[in-house]
Amino acid sequence: MHARADAADTTAPNWPNDIFATLQRFDVRQVPYVPDAGHSKLIQRVLSSSTMRGIPLTTEEEGVALLAGAWAGGQRGVLLMQSSGVGNCINMLSLIPILRFPFLTLVTMRGEWGEFNPWQVPMGSTTQGVFELSGVQVLRASNAAEVPAVLEAAASQAYHALTPTAVLLSQRLIGAKVFTK
């Protein structure tokens, strides 16, 4: 398997470390996630952190409810998932405007930029629309250089202004999976 990403980003990308550093600076404590290859390095950093708790979920909507509880108890969190998981969250996203807790999610994109698997495309194509219809603002990072600024803006508006925010980490940034020739 090789990755169809921009050449400079293919070996040991540093952007997951940039994300981790930003989350740490914003005092994020609970990190619920459904694993994705694109999030694997960040998940590793979280699981070995002494200040953050990585919480594996069975389905993404659990993470939305968890973040509401975390905030009731005084902690900030961030939900890590893949674009396919966004659809699983839809009804639970209604908690965000009702309870008004800080909501930040980082979504690794599939179904775009050189995707080889057609089954990823329908949900990948509607991810942004689903968020916007649900009242979650969408920011996007398409290359490693813009990750720190996008994360900073997203965390700031989510935690300081209670603006529900999703950051889409584009498949161009992560590198498209290629199982076929």
Add this chain to the structure above:
Amino acid sequence: MSKANLLDRRQVVSALLANRKDVVAIGGLGASTNDMCAAGDHARNFYLWGGMGGAAMIGLGLALAQPKLPVLVITGDGEMLMGLGSLATIGLQRPSNLSIAVLDNEAYGETGGQTSHTSAAADLVGIAKACGIKDSQSISTMAEVEAFAKAVHDVSAGPRFGNLKIDSASLERILPTRDGTYILNRIRGDLGFQPI
């Protein structure tokens, strides 16, 4: 249809919250949240009017954020069935201060009393146990309810799960506030957190 020897839901919830002290209680969507209100409004009551399937996860987030506080989720069988995966998530995290009490009337009481999966097949205690929540029990007497209520205060021995078989009679609705930001910020205020 009511069966003999089943617990009365209002009596059960009153007993669970009678000596609550610092307990934060989360009421799942449906009659459970009303029962909590019927037992007496409280600044640490987290009433849910939506987000079906999310009560146990809200409890987990709170329990992890406040490990010294007893956190009690009170929900129904239908609400719990919609979030079964959360029992696996809780079994993995093992928050020692989290308790879950399911008021199991084997029916969707709010929507016309349609039978739920627990009426014939699903065994919630077995599921909770198999998800790693060792202290999982079926509760059928008020003495057991009172013992469970006492155990909720032991924040070092959870997580614990109780399935309480209750009478399916519909009771007069006693409705809590529906204002989510009020509910959440009232809890935060009582725990000493300032508005943003």
